[in-house]
Amino acid sequence: MTDSSGPVPADVNDRQAIEHILGRPLIETWPAGALTPGSRVTVVRDQDWDGPWQVEFAGTIDAIGAPEPNEHAQSLSGELLYWVAFDAPQYDCDGAGPYRKAQIWGRYLRAEQEPEA
Template identity: 65%
Template sequence: MVVSDPLTGGPWEVDFPGSIDDTGAPEPVLHTSAEPGELAYWVSFDEPQYDSGGSGPYRKAQIWARYLRPARTDAPSDRQSNDR
């Protein structure tokens, strides 16, 4: 899951699902705002997305680790159907 920064609202318009792409290895983020040792990952988006500036749509981008969260998966229900 790609998430927006709660303080700035960027760099994406909305939170959205995507998958880390294995075509490129994670790379160090070389930016003054980066945390020490922070990596950026190539992420393919499930649906094209726009950035917080309105540019796009993008299908893939390099995303800083701080904006990535594990995708939520719903656990199978333990309840049995009583509709029989």
């Protein structure tokens, strides 16, 4: 029997790579009111332009790092950035990819209802 409560090696490697690129550790404290790790979401396209992804697709909020405030000049007030693991690899609107996870602006996430037991 194996203990599955800890991070899987791919997640550890992903975290190390992301932290190296960012030059800082990922935030671990989950903000109140944010989508929780494991939440099912649909990544949606923007209504005003052809992006940021080629299609809408399903994914899961990833616990690799907690949601962070979006500090981009065009972000919405209080908007968070979420790490999302994709159900299948995806291409962005410029054709780059495939990506298996990415940091997604909150406005491009639609939370899916959990099926009732």
